[in-house]
Amino acid sequence: MRAPKQIGAGHWCDLAAPAKINTFLHVTGQREDGMHLLQSIFMLLDWGDYLDIEVTPHGQIERIDNAHTGLTLPDNDLCMQAACALQQATGTRLGARLWLHKHLPAQAGLGGGSSDAATCLVALNKLWNTGLNQQQLCDIAVKLGADVPFFVRGHNAFVQGIGEHITPITVPSTAVWIVKPNAGVSTPALFKSNELTRNTAAIDLSTLCNLPSDKLWAFGCNDLQDVAQTLCPDINVACKWLQAQGLSARMTGSGSAVYAHCAPHLLTGYTLEPTLPNNWVSHKCRNLAKHPLLDWI
Template identity: 35%
Template sequence: MSNRPNNLPLRILSPAKINLFLRVTGKRPDGYHDLQTVFQFLQLHDIVEIELTEDAVVSRIDQHDFELPEVDLAVRAARLIGQYRKPDNLPGVRITLNKTIPCGAGMGGGSSNAASVLVGLNYLWRLNLDEFALLDIGTQLGADVPIFIKGHACWAEGAGNIFTSCIPPERWHVIWIPDCVVSTRDVFGHPDLNRNDPKITYQDYQQGCCQNTLEPVVRALFKPVDDALSILGQYGKPQLNGSGSSVFLPCESFAEANSIREELPANENIHVSRSMNTFERFVA
């Protein structure tokens, strides 16, 4: 990083995430739910480019063929961390998003982009904010932002923001994104959702406790998710990713994952991707 020319945009790899399991262990006084999960990252990623400007404006350029809200999480992240900017810093920020992570699929694309902006501007503006400060800012933006700031696979508890680093196996997955948008609020508010899973340990997870408590509710509400899980079930043990809509099937190798992908409907949004416990954040 120290050899990066000052006149070039900072390029940051912004990966998708995968929840290897998810349990709902209670409802909190603040309205959120207590969870247990394991986060990993996927090779499937966006690229976020950041450059400083003199015009005191936070702007965003989209290098993809779908629309995002004018003020998305990346823009909000830049404005929020901008409160820490020093007087001698260039005031403006231009963010270029090169997105391949599908939106609204529960893969954390927007949260990952926001974390990339926070880390990138902390570097470009030389704010020297430590990880705890960045995590606090990230939490203000969304529940999934902090894990992308951590940048390491984690066992997570609380509202999904109490982290313990872990090293689950890195595996190839078939990732299927059904053509529907799942409302996380509706899923967590559904009367049929079990909110009283007994807590488990990481060792319990390693021994096979890896279900997603949200899956029955999401399958009942969203037929495309149910269909995808049913089809993938012919090849193994697929799971809902977070609150969906994406689902994943763990495989033993790229060859196995790619072979399964070739047998699935060609018109569906399906990817083959390897999970990662860490990732190189800054790219050339």
């Protein structure tokens, strides 16, 4: 991803908000409050959104839409919520103008909104000089969404619970090919389904650490995928397209994006894109060892 650039006093552009995929996602239980307990590896990708931020002295948080993206953003998206939450938590009198350049599709399971929020928190904490440490930022992040603390932590990780238990891990370098059908999946509907597996046996991190890379990528499954494919049959279609290229496909998160691992040098040898519907997203990328803004904390 592009490196951040300073283009004026208190004005930075190209603040990266990378996507993630789940190499597996197991539902191991459900709490009395209805929240589901998960285990998963979250892996950062060198594909994502970008945020531009200009610090202002008047305390107002403004988001300026970028018409060229063709995407309509809600008035109070997670980026705006993150900025306001940091402002309230620290009492700073500074404000900001935000430009959000969206590249990640919505309802994909790629963590786009959560990543945007995390980048906003980390960047504004530095630019406002509010001085919060990583744990303090995570305490704010968890109130914005279960995946936001992962992006604040900034490392590939073994994630447990409802997303609050994050253990950094090292994963092998890999290339990833993502296909996103036009249709999305309702995450609430998915988790409410009576057909959802909720009792997959929990594993120890040591089980994963001892696996070679090919076994690591094939480990487990996505417990959400069967239900998601019922709600969005195009997920199965996308998997079959990747499988037709000799790749092993799996859904990420709650969908509807699916992905396949392959050797980096093989990415240019595949020609699937022309066979995809015009309104589907196809993107080839690689994983990241760490978040581009990790050094900002």
